[in-house]
Amino acid sequence: MSQHTPTDESNGAVPTSSGAILLVDATPSAETLAAVLRHDGYEVQRVEHPQEAQEALRHARYDLVVVDMPEESAAARTLLARLRNTDFAPTCIVLARYATLDTALGALRAGAYDYLVEPIDIEELRLTLKHALEQRQLRRELAERVTQLEEAHRQLSDFNRQLHRRVEDATLELQEKVRALDEANQKLEAAHEEHQRFIAMVAHEMRGPLTPLMNYAGLARHPNASPEKRAEYLDLVVEHAKRMSRLVDDLQTATRLSAGRFTLKTEPVDLRAAIDELVSQFASSHRDRAFRFQADEGPIVATVDSDRITQAVRNLMDNAIKYTSEGSAIEIEVHDSDGVVRIAVGDYGAGIPQAQMERIFQAYTQLKRDDEEASGSGLGLYITRGIVAAHAGELTVRNREGGARLHGAIFTIALPSHVDAGSRLADTSDPASDHPSA
DSSP: OOOOOOOOGGGTOOOOSTTEEEEEOOSTTHHHHHHHHHHTTOEEEEESSHHHHHHHHHHOOOSEEEEEEOTTOHHHHHHHHHHHTSTTOOEEEEEESSOOHHHHHHHHHTTOSEEEESSOOHHHHHHHHHHHHHHHHHHHHHHHHHHHHHHHHHHHHHHHHHHHHHHHHHHHHHHHHHHHHHHHHHHHHHHHHHHHHHHHHHHHHHHHHHHHHHHHHHHHHOTTOOHHHHHHHHHHHHHHHHHHHHHHHHHHHHHHHHHTOOOOOOEEEEHHHHHHHHHHHHHHHOTTSEEEEEEOSSOOEEEEOHHHHHHHHHHHHHHHHHTSOTTOEEEEEEEEETTEEEEEEEEOSSOOOGGGTTGGGSTTOOOEETTEEOSSOSOHHHHHHHHHHHTTOEEEEEEOSSSOGGGOEEEEEEEESOOOSGGGOOOOSOGGGGSOOO
16 A cells, blocks of 8 residues: 655645545544554545535545444435545445444445444454555456446447448449459450451451452453453453452441541532432442432532542442342432531331341441341441541431331431531541542
């Protein structure tokens, strides 16, 4: 037990260190008891009445309060009751004048740690005080441990919440990465499948004109071939060579469109004359179709890339031929209204299902024809829309009115009369290198 310097009551000093005792006793022996306790090393302040004790407790803290409790002392009982509700409540020991059960129970119920019967046995008092201080110290240590445990529990709870939040965040991040990885894998698989389809399509399409080209070239070289037959074979060789050249142009154009390296060489062009000439070429090479051309009178001029626009219209006419039967009519119209040139290509084929209206403009997409897929690369409409978009125009499609798709489809190109050529050049390479062959 720590030693304490005795307090001089006459100078009004207030004891505050551990082992400080407040003695509440008005009996003649109280001063002798205080002297004994000071001799034992305690800091002791003595008051005579409970009211004085309450005043002293407002100004200082005590480890022990020793209270003389007469049998009918309501003030002493009130003091004990208030001590129980005081912060840093001291341990209370009652000095009882009569050893009765009621006195003992009253003291304990009031909150006393123990009680002693007067006259006081000094050794018993010393032992009681020692045990009371030890019990007080144990309670203090226990309270500190409880506080530490509560703080540790609070910190652990905070850590668990933070850990849970971090785990949730990490889980969400991982799920997002897995989702992104799945999407990337799906795109990679789709790209791989598209690449394989593209290779197969190129091989198939190249074989289409290449096989008859080699066959007709061989027939033209045959020594028994007449000059008329040789000339016919050579014309067919040229026709299939042009078909292969157009296929190569389509593949090159589609590649440049997808890579964002598409170029234009714009200049004022009479679209009425250019398309009229294109229709004449188709009429002479496709005599099994009826071509009808209609346009406004006089030149219809727009600032465009002539080769590109011709390529776009040619693709629409090829598409109309592909999806119509022999003897069917194909209508081409060119009109200029309010600074917008509209070029329409219509047929009288099977039309286009509404659900396929947008899909047909995707690369490598073809509709079924008579339960068979039509021949071709599936790039025509994709390229045509790309060419029109590069001219700041719009390509649309609709079925003819009447409720039946057998009335055919109409593709319409809408172009502004003037296109800013400078803003359309996306490639610094030689413009002639990626333009379609004649």
